[in-house]
Amino acid sequence: MNFMALIKLTIPVMMGYIPLGMAFGLLLSKLLIPWYYALFMSVFIFAGSGQFLALTLFASQATILEIGIATFLLNLRHTFYGLSMISTFKEFSWKKHYLIFGLTDETFALLKTSDVPADNREKAYLWITFLNQCYWIIGSVVGAILGNIVPFNYEGIEFSLTALFVVLSIELYKKNKLHKPFFVALIIGLFGMVIFPPQKMLILSLCLAAFVLIVFKRSMESGK
C-alpha cells in the first residue's frame, strides 16, 4: 500500500478527529488549562472519550485514583478490540506495542477492514495508527490554541465517524462467513441505545454481544 492510499484510507478518520480534537482542545482551554496539556494528553493517552472524561474529572477535582478507575472502566471496551487482533499482531515485531497503544475505536475499525497484503501489513498498520494519532494531536492542539477563532462552520462534521462505522459495518458483514452476528448486533445496539445509560451504553452492549455470541455459538454457526 503506498502512502497516498494510506492517506485516502484515513481521510474519514481525519474528518472526525480534527474537529473532535478541536472540541477537546477548546474545552481544555475553557478550563484554563495551558494548551501544551492538550498536546501531552493526545500524545500519551490518545483516547477520544477518555480525554473528554479526564477533563470533566479535572474540572470537578476528582482524585487521581478516581481518574484511573473511571478511565479504565470507560476504555474497557478496547479489550474486545485487542481480542480481535491477537493473531494478526502476533507475527509483528516489537513495534506492535505502538499498535496496541493506538487501538482506538476508529483505528481498530480501519485496521480490521483494510485489505493489506500480509508482507507489508505491519508497516501499513503502523502508518494508519500514526496518521490517526497525528490528526487527533493536530486537532486538539489547534483547538486549545485558537478554537474560538475558526471562521469555518464545521458543525456536524463529526458525523463522518458515524458514517465510517456504518460503511465498515457493511464491509464486515460482507466479509464475515457467518451473517447472524451482524443481525444480533443490530438488535443489541438498538436495545442498548434505548435502554442503557448513554455513558455505559458501549461497554454494556459489547458485553451483551460477547455473551450472546458465546452462549448461542451453535445457533450462530447453524444455517448462514
Place this chain on the structure above:
Amino acid sequence: MESSYLIGGIIIATCATYATRIIPFLWFRTREPSALIKYIELNMPVMIMVILVFYALKDVKWESYPYGIAELIGVAVAIGLHIKFKNALLSIFLATLVYMVLIQKIL
C-alpha cells in the same frame, strides 16, 4: 489547576487506557488461543462495528424536534451509496455533507 495534579492525572489516565488495550495480548502471550477465542476473534468485529454505529447515535434526542431526522437521513445516505457504489470515501463524504447541510441550513 496545579500542574502536579494535571500531570498525575494524565499519567494515570495514560496507564489506565493502555492497560485496557494490552490486557488481551498479555493474557494470550503464553497461552494458545482456544477454538472459542478464535471464534470470538472472527465474529466479534462485525458486532463491535454495528454497536459503534448505535453508540455514535446515543446522544440523539429522538423524542423532540427534529427527532433525529438528520442522523437517520445521514445513515440512510451512507448505506445507500455504499451498497450502490462500494466506495467508502464517497459514501462517508457525501453522507457527512448531507448531514451538515441538514443541521446547519434546514432543520
